[in-house]
Amino acid sequence: MAVRNPAAIRNxxxxxxxxxxxxxxxxxxLFTTGATTRMGTVxxxxxxxxxxxxxxxxxxxxxxxxxxxxHEGHLVNIVDTPGLSDFIGHAIASFPAVETVGIVIDAxxxxxxxxxxxxxxxxxxNLPRVIIINKIDEAQVNLEELTESIRxxxxxxxxxxxxxxxxxxxxxxxxxxxxxxxxxxFSSVEDAHTAIVEQVVEVDEAxxxxxxxxxxxxxxxxxxxxxxxxxxxxxxHLIPICYVSAKTGAGIDQLLHVFASLLPSPLEGNPRTFITxxxxxMQAEPDADKPTIAHVFSIAxxxxxxxxxxxxxxxxxxxxxxxxxxxxxKKAIRISHVLRPQGKENAETDAMGPGxxxxxxxxxxxxxxxxxxxxxxxxxxxxxxxxxxx
Numbered sequence: 571m572a573v574r575n576p577a578a579i580r581n582x583x584x585x586x587x588x589x590x591x592x593x594x595x596x597x598x599x600l601f602t603t604g605a606t607t608r609m610g611t612v613x614x615x616x617x618x619x620x621x622x623x624x625x626x627x628x629x630x631x632x633x634x635x636x637x638x639x640x641h642e643g644h645l646v647n648i649v650d651t652p653g654l655s656d657f658i659g660h661a662i663a664s665f666p667a668v669e670t671v672g673i674v675i676d677a678x679x680x681x682x683x684x685x686x687x688x689x690x691x692x693x694x695x696n697l698p699r700v701i702i703i704n705k706i707d708e709a710q711v712n713l714e715e716l717t718e719s720i721r722x723x724x725x726x727x728x729x730x731x732x733x734x735x736x737x738x739x740x741x742x743x744x745x746x747x748x749x750x751x752x753x754x755x756f757s758s759v760e761d762a763h764t765a766i767v768e769q770v771v772e773v774d775e776a777x778x779x780x781x782x783x784x785x786x787x788x789x790x791x792x793x794x795x796x797x798x799x800x801x802x803x804x805x806x807h808l809i810p811i812c813y814v815s816a817k818t819g820a821g822i823d824q825l826l827h828v829f830a831s832l833l834p835s836p837l838e839g840n841p842r843t844f845i846t847x848x849x850x851x852m853q854a855e856p857d858a859d860k861p862t863i864a865h866v867f868s869i870a871x872x873x874x875x876x877x878x879x880x881x882x883x884x885x886x887x888x889x890x891x892x893x894x895x896x897x898x899x900k901k902a903i904r905i906s907h908v909l910r911p912q913g914k915e916n917a918e919t920d921a922m923g924p925g926x927x928x929x930x931x932x933x934x935x936x937x938x939x940x941x942x943x944x945x946x947x948x949x950x951x952x953x954x955x956x957x958x959x960x
Contacts, residue, residue: 573887573923574645576836576856580829581647581882581927583634584702585661585692586674587684588653591704593619593631595674595816596650599829602822603639605912619650621914622870632657634664634868636880636911636927641830647927655684660868662691663938666953667867667882667927669839670698670803677705680716681723689724696840698803700810700833701728702825706738707815713738714756717811724809729766731810731832732824733757741813741821745799746792746832763787766810767795773807774798800838836925842884844941847898847950854884856924862886862894864942865953872914872931879936880911880929886944888928889921894942896935898949905930 584592593612596619600606610616612629619635631652638647649668651661665671671692675685692699701720706713713734721728732741736753744762752759767787771777777798781790802808812828814821841853844863854863863885870878881888888894893902909916909929922928930936941952 573858573921574926576923576925578644579647579835579925580644580670580833581649581668581836581925582670582672582700582829582833583649583651583661583664583668584672584674585651585664585688586653587676587679587682588630588655590653590674590676590679591816592650592653592674593617595702595704595814596635596637596648598816598819598822599646599648599826600637600639602819602826603641605637605639618913630654633660633870634880635913636929637913638910638927641826644830644835645926646826646829649927653684658684658688661688664867665692665695665697666842666865667880668697669836670700670833672700672702674702674704675720677703677711677713677716678708680719686723693806696804696806698806698834698839700812700828702812702814704814704816706734706741706813706820707818713813717756720811727769727807728809728811729769730757730762730813731766731828732812732821733759733762734813734821738815739818739820741824743824743827745810746796766808769808770795770798770802773802773805796832799832800834803834804838804840843954844884844951845954851954852951854924857885858887858923860885861948862888862942862944863948863951864888866936866938866940866942869936869938875916876932877934877936878916878929878931879933879940880927881942882927883922883924885924887921887923888942890918894944895946895949896933896940896942897952899935900946903933903935905933907931 597609601609625632635650649664731745734755742752748763750760771781812825836856864881864883866879866881868880890908895902907918911929
């Protein structure tokens with residue numbers, strides 16, 4: 571049974587402070603890609619992400635929510651995570667399900683304690699990061715000063731991959747496709763393009779030599795630059811900065827391009843580390859033909875469907891009506907349906923392969939951090955412990 575090629579999958583967690591606009595951004599992404607026909611709002615309680623009554627009443631995300639859309643030929647899964655300090659553990663628990671963590675910064679509030687903490691934990695988990703500056707439409711915000719503040723507080727690896735256009739009604743690509751004559755809010759396309767290419771080529775000595783000899787970032791082979799870009803993300807040597815307004819839609823097209831075509835796929839990201847029964851470490855391989863390893867990163871309850879277990883497949887294939895083991899339980903359970911989540915709505919699918927995020931329902935033995943696997947050879951296997959709040 572054919573499953574989606576993991577090379578065509580992107581998984582991103584949106585994390586950051588409460589009120590930073592993560593859920594509104596998620597709505598904008600869904601609407602822009604045609605996954606929805608209208609944008610809901612947090613205030614009206616009709617967003618795809620915040621589907622529980624508690625979230626709608628509080629106007630805040632209280633648990634991770636998974637949505638997906640197609641863009642540039644790739645499936646993009648977004649995990650919209652809560653930002654309230656009491657629920658930040660749910661955001662951190664979602665990190666093993668993705669290859670990239672998108673840190674959303676409110677342009678009017680800048681870098682806060684939660685921002686720094688999430689950045690650090692993502693780095694400790696060896697996860698590529700991207701910074702998303704939201705609410706660039708707020709006229710009183712000095713975006714140049716904010717960008718410099720981010721670089722000072724979060725590190726020089728933070729480099730713009732696009733720039734707000736003059737007037738902030740759109741955003742301009744400065745990396746893999748650029749117009750040096752475009753008018754920008756600050757800096758210039760040429761300077762920003764040079765800066766990010768120089769940051770990227772530093773991880774590849776041969777490419778750096780080519781650049782120094784040519785003296786022109788556009789003279790480099792694009793395939794080599796892209797490979798170095800992925801390496802820089804994996805090594806934490808590059809943290810791209812994107813500019814958007816979820817409210818007006820400015821920058822959404824550029825953000826979608828970054829998500830779908832520039833961020834790492836499950837084949838390109840840093841694989842998660844698992845601990846075997848004897849205490850040794852192993853890394854799952856995103857191969858559909860190998861024994862299934864899927865990790866449950868979130869549990870929810872639906873009044874009509876019952877218990878829901880959200881999982882990421884790190885290896886192998888999970889099929890509807892298949893038998894699977896949970897943890898070190900001796901008896902296998904039967905998975906009636908494998909579902910693809912879209913907020914509250916779950917669409918049945920025959921099978922999911924490595925890199926995909928799904929949900930199973932009405933399986934009482936499934937809990938948070940459960941490992942789903944085939945056979946008894948993987949008994950005792952578990953994800954390397956998470957740095958959850960104490």
